Each structure stands twice: as C-alpha cells, then as structure tokens.
Amino acid sequence: MAISEHPETRPAMDADYFNRLGANLFPGFVGVEFLSVTPKQVICRLNVRKHHLAVNGMLHGATIVTLADNACGCGTIALLPEGSKGHATIELKCNFLSSVREGFIRCEAIPLHLGRSTHVWDARVFHEETGRILAFFRCTQMILW
Secondary structure (H helix, E strand, C coil): CCCCCCHHHCCCCCHHHHHHHHCCCHHHHHCCEEEEECCCCEEEEEEECHHHECCCCCECHHHHHHHHHHHHHHHHHHCCCCCCCEEEEEEEEEEECCCCCCEEEEEEEEEEEECCCEEEEEEEEEECCCCCEEEEEEEEEEEEC
C-alpha cells in the first residue's frame, strides 16, 4: 500500500480501516481484529481457535508473531512519512513467556522510533481473560521510498 498523499487527503487510518483492509488477506484469515489505531498505540486481538494451536495442543508461536507483526506493521502504515511508498518488516524478535489454548489474546504495540528510514516498535501480547503476558515482541520496519 502506498500512502503518498498529503495527510488531509489520506483515508482515516483507524481500526475500522485496518479491519477492512485485512478482511480478505492473511490478517482476516487468521482472525486479527483491530480495536484501536492511534499515533501512540495500536491495539488488536485474536480469538484463539483450534487452528491456532500447534501439534502439542498449545498456542502456536506463529500466531503470537502474526498478531504482533500486524499491529506494528499497520501502525507503521498509519505513520508513514509523506512521500514514502510503503514499508517492510526487516527484523523481528519475540520472547515467549507463556501460552494459552483458548480465549482472546491481545496485542498492544507502541512506536519507539519513527525515522525516515526505519520505524522500531515494541509490543506485548497477553491473554485478555487472565492478563498473563504471553510474549514481548520488537520489530524494525524499513520505510520504502
């Protein structure tokens, strides 16, 4: 997606926008639901279903990474510098602390660095019902010109 228009002509990049954008793509397929997108924080969640589990019966780590990377990537889209053409994740790290088998998992992501070449984001993923932290995530997004 290229966001090169002036800010006043850009679409409103709120949670509804990103839910519509991803509905027929991978985020929609796995069940990512955006709740809030602001310049200071992106919040999304996912209802854990059987297809999100690994063969050991626990939540697959890729489900957590998918949720967090979508939060950070969409946050980057919403904050792309004027004239840029898009972004790509160039590095990510995830520390897994716990797991679940059911319920909603939520991601809260915040930007740490918003430069012209890169954005760096931190996110935490936790189980909504218990508040237990499942993972800490950090990624670097390259800004495409």
